[in-house]
Amino acid sequence: MIITRHFIRVGDRTVHYRKAGSGPVLLMVHQSPRSSAEYEVLMETWAPHFTCIAPDTPGFGQSDPLPGNPDINDFARAVHDLLDALGIDRCAAYGFHSGAIILMTAIKQQPGRFTRVAMGGYAVWTPDEMALFGDAYLPPFHPSDYGEHLTWLWNRILEQSWFFPWFATDETHRLTVAHDDPDRVDAVVREMLDAGNAYQAGYGAVLRAPRDIPPPDAVMPPCLITAYDGDPLQEHIDRLGEMPAGWEARKVATPENHQQASLDHLFAGDHPQIGALPETKDRGFLHVAVAGFEGLIHWRGNPEADTLHLHEPGRALATDPAPDALFMDLPGHGLSDGWNGETPKDWVGWAPVIDAVTAHFGAARTVVPPPLSGDPARLYPDLDPDRFGAYLTTAWQVVRARHFFEPWYEADTAHARPFDPAALTPERLAAEHRDLLRARAAQAWHRALLDKES
Incomplete structure (x- = not known):
């Protein structure tokens, strides 16, 4: 089962979403500060029952932010605007944590739009809890010259599984789900890096949102709210009060119990089917299946351009391409998928993917960058997540140093290169840092370029 990825214009914004499965539509709204990537495993489980559509909410993942200072009503309206753009009149919906807050507001705005709804936790904060959050929960997040922001980010995300809220480091706020798994921390860190300071708007709108369940006499679609052991929102189940007819809230033991209960509830409804969905014309993902690679290739630009441009190792496609240009992210770079098995280190291995993209768009020629000078093994150090987040600052130092020296690891006068201070x-x-972190196949692509030249 393949999870596809798509872009669509919604008013003046571009929205990115993941899609999987067949049958009636299930809209899946992620928590903050995550993206739709957090639903990939769940989408695979639910895809046999629904056409799962998981958008990146505004300002997160690859979706553009909302303008100004949006509140929860703006984020909920963005849900309806997306459904309108996709041509979806009615559907089932699922939201987890802050995604549930957005979804709850969207339901109250247009209850007739949703057939059935399931939620993973629903926060009802006390005045004391809101006072504790204050401004401390959402400090500004901006990159700094020497990467200091990365040390803060790593520890903030790591300790969020130790304490809630993350800055309340005392026994009262200790969680039972603590871990120090570098890969789990890295997944959230990357999404925070994508969101940048836009996370304040999205997360802040959720924290400031009114916690008012629709009144008991409101006509609403059936809704199930569950929370599992270890979820800090489980105790909030007791705070929900009286709910509309067809609404239920209960505590469950495990995340798997929550997911199964949600699926059973959603599947019990009668949902309309969906046809083909529209997409943007200047950006998207192409499914490529050749020897050694089957996955999605991200492209951007003019699909009728004569020339396909390839990027350097460790980089990604141009974010603002010229009107007559077409660019792609190479496998293991940017937003494209990685290689299925061993990453090829020669041109013969990479050429079929490039040829497939060229043939799909009918490009007459391909512009291949020359390889950079230096030893590939040193140019692209190991950036696998480690327990202390050191890979983040390593990558930052690399992208900074390569503006001053070529190769970047030879920091002396003989290897100095001209640079633009504005860069x-x-x-x-x-x-550049995000591009390098995503460039899992940078060293192999560099070797393939060297092979092509030899």
């Missing part, structure tokens, strides 16, 4: 803004370095 050293923290925001521009942060974009």
Whole structure:
């Protein structure tokens, strides 16, 4: 089963979403500060029953933020705007934690739009809890010149599984689900890096949202709210009070119990089917299946352009391509999938993917970058997540140093290179940093370029 990825224009914004399965639509609204990527495993489980559509909410993942200072009503309206753009009149819906808050508001705005709803936890904060959150829960998050923000981010995400809220480091706020799994921390860290300071708007709107369940006499779609042991919102089940007819809230033992109860509830309804969905014309994902690679290739630009441009190892496609240009993220770079098995280190291994993209768009030629000077093994250090988040600052130092020296690891006068001071803004370095972290196949692509030249 393949999870596909798509872009669609919604008003003046571009929205990215994941899609899987067949049958009636199930809209899946993720928690903050995550993206739709957190639902990939769940989408595989629920895809036999639904066409699962999981958008990145505004400002998270690859979706554009909302303008100004949006509140929870704006984020809920964005749900309806997306459904309108996709041509979906009615559907089932699922939301987890802050995704449930957005979904609850969307239901109250247009209750007739949803057939059935399931939620994973629903926060009803006390005045004391809200006072504790204050401004401390959502400090500004901006990149800094020398990567100091990365040390804060790693520890903030790591300790969020130790204490809730994350900054209340005392026994009262200790959680029972603590871990120090680098891969789990890395998944959230990357999504925070994508969101940047836009996370304040999305997360802040959720925290400030009114916690008012629809009144008992309200006509609402059936809704199930569950929370499992270890979830800090489980105790909030007792705070929900009287709910509309067809609504139920209960505590369950495990995340698996929550997911099964949600699926059973959603599947019991009568939901309309869905046809083909529209997409943007200048950006998307192409499914490619050739020897050694089967997955999605991210492209951007003019699909009728004569020339396909390839990027350097460790980089990604141009984010603002010229009107007559077409770009792609190579496998293991940018937003494209990685290689299925061993990553090829010669041109013969990479060429079939490039040829497949070229043939799909009918491009007449391909612009291949020359390989950078230096030893590939040193140019692209190991950036696998480690227990202490050191890989984040390693990558930051690499992207900064490569503006000054070529190769970047030879920091001396003989290897100095001209540079543009304007390219050293923290925001521009942060974009390069994200590209390098995603470039799992950078060293192999570099070797393939060397092979092509030989």
